Amino acid sequence: MSSLPNLTSNYAEVFPELVKAATTASSPEPKLIVLNHQLARELGLDPQWLATDEGIDFLLGHQLPDSTTAVAQAYAGHQFGGYAPLLGDGRAILTGELTVDDQLIDIHIKGSGPTPFSRPGSDGYAALGPMLREYLVSEAVHAQGIPTSRALAVITTGRRILRETEQPAAVLIRTGPSHIRVGTFQYVRAQNDLELLQRLTNYSLQRHYPDATDSLNPALALLEQVVDRQASLLADWMHAGIIHGVMNTDNMTIAGHSIDFGPVAFLDAFDPNAVFSSIDFAGRYAYGNQPVIAEWNLARFAEALLPAIMQPGNEQVMSQDEAVRQATEAVVAFRHGYSASWATTFNRRLGIPQAATAEIGTELLEQLRATNADFTAFFANLADVARSESIPEDIAPELATWYEQWLQLQPNADQVAEHNPVYVPRNHLVEEALTAAVSEHDFSVFHALLAAVTDPYERKDASAHLEQPASMAYSLNYQTFCGT
Numbered sequence: 001m002s003s004l005p006n007l008t009s010n011y012a013e014v015f016p017e018l019v020k021a022a023t024t025a026s027s028p029e030p031k032l033i034v035l036n037h038q039l040a041r042e043l044g045l046d047p048q049w050l051a052t053d054e055g056i057d058f059l060l061g062h063q064l065p066d067s068t069t070a071v072a073q074a075y076a077g078h079q080f081g082g083y084a085p086l087l088g089d090g091r092a093i094l095t096g097e098l099t100v101d102d103q104l105i106d107i108h109i110k111g112s113g114p115t116p117f118s119r120p121g122s123d124g125y126a127a128l129g130p131m132l133r134e135y136l137v138s139e140a141v142h143a144q145g146i147p148t149s150r151a152l153a154v155i156t157t158g159r160r161i162l163r164e165t166e167q168p169a170a171v172l173i174r175t176g177p178s179h180i181r182v183g184t185f186q187y188v189r190a191q192n193d194l195e196l197l198q199r200l201t202n203y204s205l206q207r208h209y210p211d212a213t214d215s216l217n218p219a220l221a222l223l224e225q226v227v228d229r230q231a232s233l234l235a236d237w238m239h240a241g242i243i244h245g246v247m248n249t250d251n252m253t254i255a256g257h258s259i260d261f262g263p264v265a266f267l268d269a270f271d272p273n274a275v276f277s278s279i280d281f282a283g284r285y286a287y288g289n290q291p292v293i294a295e296w297n298l299a300r301f302a303e304a305l306l307p308a309i310m311q312p313g314n315e316q317v318m319s320q321d322e323a324v325r326q327a328t329e330a331v332v333a334f335r336h337g338y339s340a341s342w343a344t345t346f347n348r349r350l351g352i353p354q355a356a357t358a359e360i361g362t363e364l365l366e367q368l369r370a371t372n373a374d375f376t377a378f379f380a381n382l383a384d385v386a387r388s389e390s391i392p393e394d395i396a397p398e399l400a401t402w403y404e405q406w407l408q409l410q411p412n413a414d415q416v417a418e419h420n421p422v423y424v425p426r427n428h429l430v431e432e433a434l435t436a437a438v439s440e441h442d443f444s445v446f447h448a449l450l451a452a453v454t455d456p457y458e459r460k461d462a463s464a465h466l467e468q469p470a471s472m473a474y475s476l477n478y479q480t481f482c483g484t
Contacts, residue, residue: 004058004065005045007096010104011178012071014203017196018184019071022093024061024171025113025124029158032056033128033170033443034135034450036152043098043105043152043175050153059153059173061095061109068096072115076190077183077250078300080284085190087183087250088117091124094179104207106178107152110134111171127167128156129434130262130481132446134172136433137261140425140453146236147229147257149176168438176257180204182301183250189304197308208255217318219308222254223330227298229256231337234294239345241267241375241424243287245277245480252297263480266424267375268469270368276427278479295334302327348419349379351386351411360409364402371396374469376424380459383417421456423463425449427478428470 012019037047049055057063061070072089079087093112097104111126118124135151142148152173159169180200188197201219205212208225215221233256237244244251245263253259265276272288280286285293302309310323318326347357350364368378373396385392391403429449436445452463459467470478 004063005098007065007068007098007107008104009067009069009071009096011073011094011097011106011180012069015196015200017191017193018074018188018200019094020074020088020116022070022072022089022112022115024070024093024095024109025157025159027060027062027155027157027159029156030056030060031156031158033154033156034132034446036135036139036150039150039152039175043100045098056155059109060155060157060171061093061112064095070095072117073179073184074117074187075181075183075250076187077181077248078186078297079246079248079250080280080282083186086117086187089115090118090122091115091126098175104178106176108149108174108176108179109171110174111169123161125157125159125161125169126171127161127163127438128154128170129167129438131170131172132434132437133430134174134261136430136446136450136453137264137425138174138258139450140456141240141242141258141261143454143456144236144240144421146240146242147233147255149174149257149259151175176253176259177255178207178253179259180207180254181250182252182254182297182304183248184254185301185304186249189307194307194311197305198311198313201305201308204254216316217309217312217326219305219312220326220330223298223302223305223309223327224333226254226256226301227330227334228337230294230298231334232256232341233258234291235338235341235345237290238287238342239349240421241270241287243267243274243276243285244290245280245285246482247285247290247293247297249297249300252294252301263482265427265478265480268427268475269372269472270365270375270378271372272369276478276480278481291334291338294338295331298331298334302331345419348415350382350406351413351416351419352406352409356409360402360405363405367396367398367402371399372472373399376421376426377467377469379420380422380467382411382420383413386411386413386416418457421453422459423452423456423466425453426466426470427480428474429466 040047070093074088077087092110095107114124131154138151156170160166161169212221243265251260263277274287275283310318346361347354433446433449436442452466
């Protein structure tokens with residue numbers, strides 16, 4: 001490749017009020033640790049070039065097109081229910097956007113050093129282990145068909161940073177439809193600038209929901225579209241056993257995809273009260289609370305949009321009471337959208353007639369909770385049970401009864417296999433892979449796990465050990481961490 005990729009600064013140029021110029025910190029001795037060849041090709045990038053010194057400099061933001069401005073983005077947000085008027089990218093930089101199939105795709109560097117939005121005491125860097133975690137988890141989520149930011153590369157910089165111990169510093173190069181968040185709109189609303197709010201609304205519609213750009217009330221249309229996308233996303237999370245850990249409003253995207261995998265964990269035993277984040281002391285973001293929190297976040301989004309809903313343009317004016325009524329209806333629609341998405345996916349996972357899913361599905365979840373059954377393993381084994389029509393031995397009588405009822409409905413084994421992953425980034429396996437990579441410089445464990453979770457539906461003899469759940473004691477004491 002003789003020239004740099006055609007990177008643009010679309011968001012930064014359109015919204016200079018919402019960004020600050022930022023420079024990625026120098027990298028004394030950069031080393032490419034892992035590169036996503038498939039994603040690179042999808043983005044129109046040459047993986048071989050990206051692995052060269054010039055390509056690594058591009059990924060690190062050290063060598064960008066002259067017309068591109070690297071920036072940190074401003075946003076606000078509710079963090080664990082408390083409002084912070086200014087957060088922003090404290091250790092991440094948007095180097096620009098690539099155009100892929102007429103869509104803008106962000107190139108975003110995490111762990112790139114201090115920015116104008118870095119919090120006091122923060123160095124802006126990231127350690128290798130957490131960046132590998134984000135790479136692994138985001139690609140596993142993508143492999144299950146769940147909308148998500150994706151990992152292009154992890155690069156160590158040659159720096160050493162102090163966390164609990166001294167760690168090698170690294171950056172994650174991630175991509176996504178955009179990094180516009182509910183918190184972005186909250187920040188704009190706090191500026192009390194209706195023109196800016198309307199511009200951000202129209203831009204978000206054009207970039208993410210072009211079919212809704214001609215709506216009579218663009219802000220209301222955007223709210224409705226985001227509610228619908230988030231309802232589908234949350235249903236996907238719940239079926240995958242994902243516990244995000246920090247569902248703050250600055251971590252909810254307008255495009256409806258998953259971001260920020262630092263504290264993400266996966267269910268072991270099915271438990272709606274499962275919490276793994278070390279800072280979620282009250283269980284606000286527990287597994288079973290996630291749909292409720294998503295609706296709460298969307299209500300905050302509606303509040304931010306309210307002035308634009310009241311004045312949709314063309315000299316139209318809506319009363320505040322009417323705007324609140326319509327916005328409330330839009331937010332409450334999340335419940336129906338979520339329930340419909342959940343039911344549709346559950347029907348596919350069980351492979352039975354849709355009319356039977358509600359009753360037998362509810363009974364299954366009750367029995368999984370009562371018996372502490374492993375969430376992933378139970379569903380992964382359903383296809384084998386359907387094919388053999390043989391109920392597994394050594395299970396609780398209540399589950400045996402459920403199996404009998406399910407088999408009487410003649411489940412479609414192929415459909416069941418297609419919708420229930422065998423391999424997920426089980427928490428203990430992720431920790432084993434990261435420990436081997438960081439402490440022992442052995443990346444084979446990481447790559448073996450990555451290969452399994454990015455091809456998660458086909459059982460492989462060589463990966464049988466990756467199906468094994470952690471012990472109950474491990475699961476009860478496991479924690480994830482933010483900001484590492």
